[in-house]
Amino acid sequence: MQKRLATLIPILMLVVSVCVVGVPAGAVERITPGSVDTMEEKPVILDARPKKAWAKGHIPGSFSFNWEEYTKTDDQKIPYRTFPPKEMAEALGALGIQATSPIVITGDADKSWGGEGWIAWFLEWIGHQGPVYLLDGGMPGWIDKNLPLKEQPEGLQDAPLMTLYTPTPDPAVFITAEDLLNNPDTYTLVDTRSFPEWLTGHIPGAVHISWKKMVDKNSRTPISPGAMNALLAKKKIPLDKPVVYYCTGGVRSGWAWLAHTMAGLPTAFNLEGGYEEWNAMEK
Numbered sequence: 035m036q037k038r039l040a041t042l043i044p045i046l047m048l049v050v051s052v053c054v055v056g057v058p059a060g061a062v063e064r065i066t067p068g069s070v071d072t073m074e075e076k077p078v079i080l081d082a083r084p085k086k087a088w089a090k091g092h093i094p095g096s097f098s099f100n101w102e103e104y105t106k107t108d109d110q111k112i113p114y115r116t117f118p119p120k121e122m123a124e125a126l127g128a129l130g131i132q133a134t135s136p137i138v139i140t141g142d143a144d145k146s147w148g149g150e151g152w153i154a155w156f157l158e159w160i161g162h163q164g165p166v167y168l169l170d171g172g173m174p175g176w177i178d179k180n181l182p183l184k185e186q187p188e189g190l191q192d193a194p195l196m197t198l199y200t201p202t203p204d205p206a207v208f209i210t211a212e213d214l215l216n217n218p219d220t221y222t223l224v225d226t227r228s229f230p231e232w233l234t235g236h237i238p239g240a241v242h243i244s245w246k247k248m249v250d251k252n253s254r255t256p257i258s259p260g261a262m263n264a265l266l267a268k269k270k271i272p273l274d275k276p277v278v279y280y281c282t283g284g285v286r287s288g289w290a291w292l293a294h295t296m297a298g299l300p301t302a303f304n305l306e307g308g309y310e311e312w313n314a315m316e317k
Contacts (some may be wrong), residue, residue, distance in 0.1 A: 062139075062154050062296055064255055065167040067176050070138055072134030078131050082141030082149035083173065091183040093140065093176060093286035095121050097129050097191055101149045101285045112314045114283025116152075116306055119160045123201040130194030133201070139175070140169035143249045148289025151256075155288040157303045161202030168292075172254030209278060209303040211311040221278045223273055226290045227309070235278065237312050241269050241314045245279075245286040248293040263297065280312075 070077065070093075079096035081088045086097040101116075104125060108115040117125070131137065137157065150168060157166055169176070171314060177183065214221060214237065223240035225232055232242045246258045250257045257265070271277060277299075279290035284306040291304035305311070 042093060055255055062166045062168055062292060064170045064253075064296075065138060066170050066179055066180060069229075070095045070169070073136065075136050077136040077138045077167070078129065079138045079140060079169075080153055081173070082139060082146040082153055084145060087104055087142070087145055087173075089186055091177070091185055092173075094182050094184040095192065096140070097194075099129075099153060100146065101152050104282065105285075110314055112307060112310050114154055114285070114308065116284060118130050119201040119203040122156060122160055123199040125139060127197050127199035128194075130197050131199055132197050133161070133199055135164045136167070137162070138167045140172055141254075142173045143254055143289065148245050148249075148286045151287075151289030151292035152304075153288075154292045154295075155284075155306075158201060159207045159306075163202075168296075169253050170253050170255055174254055185281055198249075207303070209305060211305065211307055211315045214278065214312070215303070215315065221276050221303070224269075224271065224277060224279045224287075224290065225283045226287045229244050231282070235309075235313075237309065238278070241271060243269055243271075243290075245281065245290050248290055256289070256296050259297035259299075262293050262299070266299075276301040276303060278303045283308040283310055 070079070079093050080099040081092050081096045082100060083098075084100050084102065084225065085098045088096075088100075092098070104117050104122065105114045106111045106117065115120070127226050137151045139153050143150065154166060154168070161185070171178070217241065221238050225236045225240040225242045226245035228244060229242065236242070243265065248257050248262065256262070266273070277294060279287040279294070279302060281287040284304055287308065288304050294302040
């Protein structure tokens with residue numbers, strides 16, 4: 035009897051933990067507009083569109099969180115660098131977000147340059163422990179359903195109760211241009227920029243796949259797992275080693291990373307420094 039209990043207890047603990055936690059940390063799930071208001075814990079909604087678009091009409095209570103506001107040129111003159119984890123944690127805490135808060139990401143892939151994927155990626159990077167969802171249909175879908183919208187001046191957001199966000203950065207999620215240079219055979223590189231950008235120069239050995247091919251135009255979310263697998267197979271992208279997606283500065287490639295991750299594929303990275311970091315290193 036004692037042996038049977040010793041066997042059952044770990045299993046029961048696992049079942050309980052799954053039921054309590056829900057969507058595991060690191061996983062991004064699609065959520066329909068109708069499900070947002072019925073969530074057990076009220077989520078924080080982050081809108082990836084430019085602040086001007088957010089100001090003209092957004093989901094009531096949502097916060098503008100566009101990549102342009104949270105990137106900068108670093109000390110090496112490399113542009114579009116995402117704020118370091120400590121600064122990103124402060125920004126999230128200022129919006130009343132804790133490391134365990136449920137978050138719903140929305141936007142309009144075209145207007146936000148795939149910023150929804152960038153948000154999902156940096157949440158993974160800083161070790162967000164709460165569930166993360168991607169709004170099915172994005173803002174175009176929300177508007178098409180005539181759901182509530184709020185207009186608000188650009189510089190004025192609702193004042194949340196500030197809190198402490200404790201980041202736990204995961205170094206296994208982060209990769210640098212130097213890592214690629216020192217380990218050329220370890221990764222498969224995918225350039226997600228436009229074809230004209232690709233023609234002006236790219237990382238040696240990279241394969242070009244525009245991030246827009248990974249956008250489902252109807253749902254405004256990443257393409258289905260089957261479509262993602264087919265796209266990579268068509269481009270002869272091997273999945274027996276990590277895939278590194280890059281663009282100019284880690285935003286569009288963040289969408290590609292999200293599409294790859296939501297498809298349940300093996301390890302992928304988003305080169306946060308992008309082609310700009312590679313160029314700076316090569317000079």
